[in-house]
Amino acid sequence: PPSQAPDAMVVLGRPAGYRGSYQQWKEDNIAPQVVFEIVSPSNTFMEMADKQRFYQQYGVEEMYFYNPKAKNFWGFVDKNGVWEFISDLNLPWVSPLLKIRFELFEDGLDVFYPNGEAFKTLAELVTERDEANAKLERAIAKMKAAGLDFSDL
Numbered sequence: 001p002p003s004q005a006p007d008a009m010v011v012l013g014r015p016a017g018y019r020g021s022y023q024q025w026k027e028d029n030i031a032p033q034v035v036f037e038i039v040s041p042s043n044t045f046m047e048m049a050d051k052q053r054f055y056q057q058y059g060v061e062e063m064y065f066y067n068p069k070a071k072n073f074w075g076f077v078d079k080n081g082v083w084e085f086i087s088d089l090n091l092p093w094v095s096p097l098l099k100i101r102f103e104l105f106e107d108g109l110d111v112f113y114p115n116g117e118a119f120k121t122l123a124e125l126v127t128e129r130d131e132a133n134a135k136l137e138r139a140i141a142k143m144k145a146a147g148l149d150f151s152d153l
Contacts, residue, residue: 004054006035006063010098024058031059033097039067052076056083062097066109073104 005021009032024031035055039048048065055063056076064075064086075086077096086093092103099114111119120128 004051004058006032006051006055007038008036010034012097031061033060034062034095035060035064037063037065039065039069039072041069062095064095064102068108071104071108073102073109 009022011022011027011030011032013030014027022032037048037051052063052065056078061078062075064073066073073086073088073091075093076083077086078084088104092101094101100119101112101114101116103110103112113119
């Protein structure tokens with residue numbers, strides 16, 4: 001079968017777990033319901049159009065494309081077999097399936113959870129991880145100083 005790997009996807013109705021790649025024919029033929037593509041300078045217009053056709057053909061319900069350099073956002077949502085085109089003009093836009101909101105600001109695209117909280121950036125996630133690791137290391141050092149032995153872990 002032909003293949004296409006989006007940058008990110010949501011597949012409901014399948015068990016959680018790592019897959020090297022999502023092979024729809026091995027997953028009870030359940031298509032990803034939502035796909036996300038981040039357009040890079042090397043992507044061509046034809047490549048993006050081919051991806052859109054592929055996703056439509058193989059059962060994707062929502063597809064979203066974002067070009068961070070040009071700050072362009074667009075997508076397509078299947079409304080009972082009719083594809084609704086979503087563009088910057090539709091923003092803010094709420095995904096019918098995921099209920100997440102997309103908004104375009106001067107500095108780029110922001111995505112918000114249904115409760116209104118913004119998705120965290122990679123930098124924010126890295127900072128949180130580093131702070132949690134530092135806190136854990138301090139706690140371990142205190143426990144070792146108190147005489148706890150971790151050599152058998």
